[in-house]
Amino acid sequence: MKNKNMTRYAAFVAAALVAAISGAGAQQGVQPERRITAISDDATRSVVIEQLTLAKESGLPAGAMEPLMAKAMEGVAKKATSKSIRSAMDALQKRLRKANDLLAPSPTVDELSAGADALYVGVPERTLKQMRQAAPRRSIAVELGVLTELVARSVPPAKASKMVLDLMARGATGAQLTAMNTAVQSDVAAGLTPEAALDRHGRGIMSLLPPPSAVTGANHR
Amino acid sequence: MTARVSALMLLVAILTTDAAGAQSTREVRLDAGAAQVQQTGRDTRDVAGIFALSWRESNPLIATRLSAAITSAGDSASAAQLALAAAWRASESSPWLTEGGVSAAAFGQTIFARGGSFSGFIRERRAIDAGGVWVGAALGGTSRDNVASHSTAFDAGGWWRIGDFEASASVTRLRSEDIPLLQAAELFLSGDATVYDLVDVATDLHYEHGPFYIEASETFRNGLRATSANQSALYISAVYTFSPRYSFIIGTGWLLADPVRGIPDATVTSAAIRVALVPLRAPTPAAESRGAAFVSLSPKSSGAVLTVRVVADDGASVEVAGSFSAWKPVPLVRINDAWEAEIALPPGSHRVAVRINGGPWQAPRGMARVKDDYGGAAGLIVVP
Numbered sequence: 378m379k380n381k382n383m384t385r386y387a388a389f390v391a392a393a394l395v396a397a398i399s400g401a402g403a404q405q406g407v408q409p410e411r412r413i414t415a416i417s418d419d420a421t422r423s424v425v426i427e428q429l430t431l432a433k434e435s436g437l438p439a440g441a442m443e444p445l446m447a448k449a450m451e452g453v454a455k456k457a458t459s460k461s462i463r464s465a466m467d468a469l470q471k472r473l474r475k476a477n478d479l480l481a482p483s484p485t486v487d488e489l490s491a492g493a494d495a496l497y498v499g500v501p502e503r504t505l506k507q508m509r510q511a512a513p514r515r516s517i518a519v520e521l522g523v524l525t526e527l528v529a530r531s532v533p534p535a536k537a538s539k540m541v542l543d544l545m546a547r548g549a550t551g552a553q554l555t556a557m558n559t560a561v562q563s564d565v566a567a568g569l570t571p572e573a574a575l576d577r578h579g580r581g582i583m584s585l586l587p588p589p590s591a592v593t594g595a596n597h598r
Numbered sequence: 599m600t601a602r603v604s605a606l607m608l609l610v611a612i613l614t615t616d617a618a619g620a621q622s623t624r625e626v627r628l629d630a631g632a633a634q635v636q637q638t639g640r641d642t643r644d645v646a647g648i649f650a651l652s653w654r655e656s657n658p659l660i661a662t663r664l665s666a667a668i669t670s671a672g673d674s675a676s677a678a679q680l681a682l683a684a685a686w687r688a689s690e691s692s693p694w695l696t697e698g699g700v701s702a703a704a705f706g707q708t709i710f711a712r713g714g715s716f717s718g719f720i721r722e723r724r725a726i727d728a729g730g731v732w733v734g735a736a737l738g739g740t741s742r743d744n745v746a747s748h749s750t751a752f753d754a755g756g757w758w759r760i761g762d763f764e765a766s767a768s769v770t771r772l773r774s775e776d777i778p779l780l781q782a783a784e785l786f787l788s789g790d791a792t793v794y795d796l797v798d799v800a801t802d803l804h805y806e807h808g809p810f811y812i813e814a815s816e817t818f819r820n821g822l823r824a825t826s827a828n829q830s831a832l833y834i835s836a837v838y839t840f841s842p843r844y845s846f847i848i849g850t851g852w853l854l855a856d857p858v859r860g861i862p863d864a865t866v867t868s869a870a871i872r873v874a875l876v877p878l879r880a881p882t883p884a885a886e887s888r889g890a891a892f893v894s895l896s897p898k899s900s901g902a903v904l905t906v907r908v909v910a911d912d913g914a915s916v917e918v919a920g921s922f923s924a925w926k927p928v929p930l931v932r933i934n935d936a937w938e939a940e941i942a943l944p945p946g947s948h949r950v951a952v953r954i955n956g957g958p959w960q961a962p963r964g965m966a967r968v969k970d971d972y973g974g975a976a977g978l979i980v981v982p
Contacts (some may be wrong), residue, residue: 454925465971522980529966
């Protein structure tokens with residue numbers, strides 16, 4: 378009986394949250410409401426609803442619910458306890474709020490998610506701010522993602538930040554940064570330290586780009 | 599007896615050096631060309647055809663290269679060689695890389711008639727910042743006209759990479775009983791000594807940019823104890839890759855005698871075409887990688903397709919999950935010897951994990967790893 382009531386409550390609250398989650402690049406083909414109600418553990422379902430409600434009340438944009446939902450579902454898939462899921466969602470919510478501030482004025486959902494990931498692996502907060510300043514009118518989700526990958530591969534955050542910022546200042550495209558990231562991955566697999574690999578390929582791309590003065594305004598497109 | 603010149607060994611020495619790389623590739627290539635070879639103190643120049651077949655298989659932890667080569671000539675330059683080299687590391691993030699290998703050669707006027715050599719080496723590398731250091735040891739035995747000799751070598755060195763340039767320097771201490779080989783190189787012993795003691799100091803600089811690769815090596819050789827030696831040799835080589843399948847290789851210079859592998863000294867000028875018969879194909883995970891997951895990303899007009907390949911038993915249950923599936927497990931399907939799934943990913947950052955038989959979720963190899971807040975890890979990938 379208790380279970381049935383909880384499920385109905387969950388469906389009701391979830392329905393209220395659907396408007397916030399959907400329309401924000403929500404999960405591929407899986408309705409958020411269905412994802413919440415599909416959580417079989419009552420305690421976990423309550424925690425997810427509670428955390429999503431708190432996130433919405435805290436002023437996070439609607440799109441930010443999606444990474445929170447994904448974090449919750451990751452915990453469910455990994456059979457984490459409701460306590461762990463609450464802790465993970467709470468920590469992610471804080472990172473999303475921080476990223477929302479740093480990437481102001483109007484970050485996209487992808488930028489928010491990538492920014493939160495970047496903060497999670499140790500990218501300095503000021504780097505996010507500088508990246509936004511370098512490209513105030515276009516999405517920097519790919520740049521943030523590449524930076525996160527580099528730091529996750531043990532490139533010192535300060536070094537990775539400087540390289541990505543320098544490349545952005547020279548007008549490097551997301552595809553060029555991704556290609557650099559792939560090349561770094563190959564070199565690391567071949568025995569080079571991540572830092573040396575980044576140095577090598579970062580400079581390589583830099584040599585193909587025009588000097589900073591020639592790209593003034595290029596990041597404002 | 600004059601030591602036999604063996605041009606093919608020079609070529610295979612070049613072929614085996616890049617076995618240390620550990621990228622996720624498979625490659626089979628053929629080198630075909632010609633070389634003009636002149637040994638110190640000999641008036642004649644030998645012209646030989648060179649054919650070498652090389653197979654390379656690697657994943658992020660282990661790289662293996664097997665090379666077979668033959669030199670065809672009308673005189674003593676004829677020879678054949680088989681070489682196996684491998685490099686391996688404990689984990690993808692480990693700065694330590696261990697290399698080892700063996701080679702065997704038969705040489706003589708009529709192939710296999712005059713004798714041969716056998717050698718092995720082991721080397722440990724430690725990456726430090728943009729370079730690293732290494733120490734190594736090698737042992738070789740040579741037989742010519744039923745006279746056997748042994749040689750040993752211990753080397754230490756370091757390398758440093760700046761942009762497209764890489765420089766290295768090393769010191770090698772050699773001991774050799776191969777008197778015919780070293781006498782032919784005009785190195786002599788005093789008194790009743792029967793063992794050569796040599797020290798080589800070598801420097802190497804190479805430049806790689808786009809399709810161009812140029813390398814210059816200078817080696818200084820000096821004698822110790824009863825050995826009289828004072829030589830220096832410069833060798834320059836270049837590779838131009840004009841398509842993923844074809845490269846052109848040239849080299850010229852003096853190569854000092856290598857007693858460990860029984861290679862006489864020689865002035866060499868060579869040119870060859872390299873054909874990649876199986877160029878850079880995605881690897882079939884090796885049996886020793888059982889349980890490991892490999893990924894590759896193929897860009898599409900919008901987003902990319904992530905191919906996940908896992909080596910596991912026929913009856914296993916293999917699943918992949920990630921932010922792309924709301925962490926709902928997606929089963930892999932059996933294709934040949936592995937389990938596979940192809941996943942369309944939209945642009946953005948994605949987290950991916952795999953598991954076998956309901957076990958712990960793991961980050962696939964080759965992906966950046968991030969902690970998952972739940973005591974495990976996931977792979978992180980960015981799709982432009």
